[in-house]
Amino acid sequence: MKPPFLIAGNWKMYKTPSQSQEFIRELEEIPHLWREGAEVLLFVPFTSLPIMKEVAGKVSLGAQNFHWESEGAFTGEISPVMLKEFASHLLIGHSERRHIFGESDEWICRKLHSAIHHQFSPVLCVGETRQQREEGLTFSVIRSQLEGAFQGLGREDIRRVTIAYEPVWAIGTGQNATPEQAQEVHRMIRSTMKEQWGNDLSPRILYGGSVKPENSGELLDQPDIDGFLIGGASLKVSSFSAIIETSLKRYHS
Numbered sequence: 001m002k003p004p005f006l007i008a009g010n011w012k013m014y015k016t017p018s019q020s021q022e023f024i025r026e027l028e029e030i031p032h033l034w035r036e037g038a039e040v041l042l043f044v045p046f047t048s049l050p051i052m053k054e055v056a057g058k059v060s061l062g063a064q065n066f067h068w069e070s071e072g073a074f075t076g077e078i079s080p081v082m083l084k085e086f087a088s089h090l091l092i093g094h095s096e097r098r099h100i101f102g103e104s105d106e107w108i109c110r111k112l113h114s115a116i117h118h119q120f121s122p123v124l125c126v127g128e129t130r131q132q133r134e135e136g137l138t139f140s141v142i143r144s145q146l147e148g149a150f151q152g153l154g155r156e157d158i159r160r161v162t163i164a165y166e167p168v169w170a171i172g173t174g175q176n177a178t179p180e181q182a183q184e185v186h187r188m189i190r191s192t193m194k195e196q197w198g199n200d201l202s203p204r205i206l207y208g209g210s211v212k213p214e215n216s217g218e219l220l221d222q223p224d225i226d227g228f229l230i231g232g233a234s235l236k237v238s239s240f241s242a243i244i245e246t247s248l249k250r251y252h253s
């Protein structure tokens with residue numbers, strides 16, 4: 001049996017609680033979306049988590065950020081313990097956190113340890129910048145992001161991590177990686193993980209970066225693409241549901 005695709009949305013700093021509620025009601029009312037073949041997950045702003053938790057029945061919920069400590073004097077931060085009531089997934093290492101907020105591989109590693117310790121399902125983002133791609137560094141950059149994040153984790157921990165390959169140059173630019181470019185990196189991630197952390201590892205690897213209804217089918221046709229992490233196109237019910245539909249068609253074809 002094929003594993004279902006994972007279709008995840010990352011809302012970033014968009015939507016108030018009432019807009020979030022409206023979205024989830026509308027999405028979950030679409031009847032044919034909730035068949036076997038696609039799991040749907042939304043990373044929403046902290047302020048939307050309580051209402052989403054109340055209203056969402058079919059969609060899983062995740063938080064976009066957190067501090068690795070359980071509690072403490074960290075003004076403005078949110079801990080995994082606080083998120084536990086609302087979210088099952090945690091997003092770690094998104095390129096906006098790495099580049100705008102200066103998160104290092106060391107921080108990302110601490111967050112991954114914390115997420116696993118608190119029994120969340122972590123989604124770890126990796127990806128190269130345009131310059132790194134042009135310099136032929138894509139594979140080495142991603143390998144070192146994986147090694148940095150997995151430092152000190154055991155095989156059983158790593159098994160719980162979903163990887164999202166998000167080339168930085170494709171995020172929010174409208175310019176997605178071609179299916180061949182994405183497949184090449186996904187295959188490398190899969191083989192690196194098997195080589196380094198155990199042959200029986202079969203991580204779920206999502207692609208992210210300007211995913212739209214129009215390019216989602218050809219991306220999902222690639223053997224090593226197991227789903228998506230979607231920014232812009234996850235903000236509208238029409239585009240997000242169209243991508244879920246495409247994944248269901250691919251699953252049942």
Ligand code: PGA
Binds near residue numbers: 166170172209210233
């Ligand atoms: P995008 O964002 O789909 O708008 O390119 C993807 C992401 O940042 O996860």
